[in-house]
Amino acid sequence: MEATIAEQAWARAFGAAMETIVGCFARREARATAAELTAGLLLELDTRNCWTLAQALGHAGPHRLQHLLSRARFDHDAARRALARLILGELAGQDAMLVVDETGDAKSSTDCVGAGHQYSGALGGVGLCQVAVHLAVVTPAARVVIDRALYLPADWAADDERRELTGVPDEIGFATKPQQAVAMVSGALDAGAQARWFAGDEVYSGRQLRRDIRALGLGYTVGVAATHQVTDGTGRRWEACKILNKVRPRQWMRRATGHGTKGTREYDWAWLDIRPDDTPEGHGDGTSVLVARRHRYTGEVSYFRCWTPGDIALGTLVEVICRRWRIEETFQLAKGFTGLDQGQVTCWNSWMRWSLFSLIAQAVLALTLAATTNTAPAGPGRLVPLTCPELVRLLRVLVLPPPARDRDHALHWTTWRRRHQAISRACHQQRHLLQDQL
Template sequence: MRTYQNQVAVEATIAQAAWGRLFRAAMDAIAGCFARRESRATAGEMITGLLAEVDTRNCWTLAEVLGHPGPHRLQHLLSRARFDHDRAREEIARLVVGELAGQETVLVADETGDAKSSTDCVGAGRQYSGAIKGVGLCQVAVHLAVVTASVRVVIDRALYLPRDWAADEERRTVAGIPEEIMFATKLQQTAAMVKNALDLGVRARWFAGDEVYSGRELRRNLRGFGLGYAVGVSHAHTVTDGAGRRWKAGRFINKVLPHQWMRMRTGHGTKGTREYDWAWLDVRADDTPDGHPEGVSVLVARRHRYTGETSLYRCWAPGDVTLAQLVEVICRRWRIEETFQLGKTFTGLDEGQVTCWNSWMRWSLFSLIAAAVLALTAAATTSVGSAEPARLVPLTCPELVRLLRAFVLTPPVRDAEHVLHWMAWRRHHQAVAQACHQRRHVLQDQP
């Protein structure tokens, strides 16, 4: 046990140095996006505060643990400070590209939703989200991540505006939505984010997504960008075989003979190696841009080795490709779920109690910066510490957060005077809010 403890101590030292380097690099990258240094300093505090040990994350709770007398500095940073958050996002993306230089990268898109209690929140409406397991009042945002064999980092996000929101001038004005932001489908948002990522220097050969991102328009755009793709499709998706016959994908895959299924490893979990049966069938491409070669278009099936349940993926590559390569791309798509879990658990990705456009953009940006630095720190620590093998699992982000809270991050301010000040501040403002709500209800009840 002493040997293991010594290795953990070495990793802790490496992690502290890596965190310091990467956090400074991130803050230096976005320094020119602020008009005032006070706002820049507050942003640094907020990013580290998101990783602090608090029950919930919003301007009130973060201001308390950071030692501020009130939430006004954080609220000003989110809503009114002169800060080019779009440029900051691009600078962080360039930083991530530099850190992942030389690694094979897959671009992965997925969406996640945050439940809301009011349609006053920008983009909130009754819509489907897997995060809330159905249709409900929520915000939905599309995220784009770069995924390598060991690192997954979200580099961009786009808030989905339903049609009623995009067309309502009054709500747009109240929420501060820029005039150039128009209604766009999730596929159009994804195409724009992929193009922007490639323009920023992301060296990717593949794109992966689930059924939401299997639309022909997006697939054609991806081919225009020079990317291969592997996207999930439903069993009702229509494909065309080599003879020109049209099939439902679920029926077409039944043409695979029993001996043509191949069992392949798709990763390692806490319970052992994950294995599935895989097969593919050639299909005709239906998304070839003008002047582009046909390439290789296939329908890939994954079958659970016990239940027999199958999942289907439509894939395209510009040249020869093996089933193992396509399986690797498909498996990397699942990694974005881990980034969502990391962001929601440790950096408050879904906890921002904000209602306006700027506030949502900046809260999500700071959350993604914290998650990116965290993921890159874990990768740097694991790659250096792996030279001395021991019976320990690699350093995970949750363990890294515990380490940073213990040795690096400023501990929450909890002296008696500060705690009493905040108790009084909260109760006073809650009393004022309660009185305002009651007065409004009385006025509404009058004839």
């Protein structure tokens, strides 16, 4: 019964998503290709790019997909806004919060739009990569990314030659990640997001961002470094790690933060009142606190700066802080099941459109899972709730077309790839020869 409900929920969610963006295309051929690409991203493939997807979908070559991503008349910005309105409408009435985080994709050349030597948590340090800031709406039942912005490093944004080669629009200039985050949050609220909280990590803990978030009417919980400066009630400045010494041993509270494969995850929590330093003009001070989370075994401490317009309980702040981590799970699912970091695209339009179709596939999965969880009858106690990976496995059997793997088709693609690679090799060799002669 649960599988039947999932199949019906997928049909409704996928149909609604495609219907939402139908007016953003100039031609029906592009609309049909977009639907194929979105469903194809969920097929069982080792890698996902125009070549592998075109072969799996039964195309004779990657040209239709490449045309859709780069040259087709398609307003991808309008499609993203329409998708966001659909998602927010589906999640209306739920206890939602807005979460922002970034993820990086390793690249081999700075020719890719926005690629440069920069820090990425996904890479574990500094490397040649693209970095994108994502905004997700998180509820107790669902987590869906509704917007994204490609970060252009300052030197990259100022390089007119690279901008022209990759098709970066003239109106797109350098913006810091916090500025991109505020712009996306403002856009989500304008689109109808019913959220009371904003959450982010240390990158999004700057004073100006916190002031902007408060001006938008949201409370916030943001991670801060141990050296982050706060002001106590007497006006004295402290580092977060030093003011924590004011907390007595019995003031730490142990609270569950979730359930993992090894059982319930529990941490010790404490908080201290601090003075706000980000009050917008004409706004009240509200409640500003520093929250500390301590690992019960290692003793490692993390710090979070929080603000809310009224009184708040520690348990509520703990719930909001812990819900932020669900965006990390969303990134893992997007990279593992919808090819978020596998597009092998180099230009602005191609990146925007590939990431959009990946977000559409994620959104359809999330809405399908939420509908299945809310309507399916409870199973035996030995079954855990349906997860997104399990849902994808079901959909691959029930509704998604199997990848094309007949003999003639496979031989055609083997010949096509080898011929294309031979031409590419010859062109590279000729280019190097010409460069040597200069």
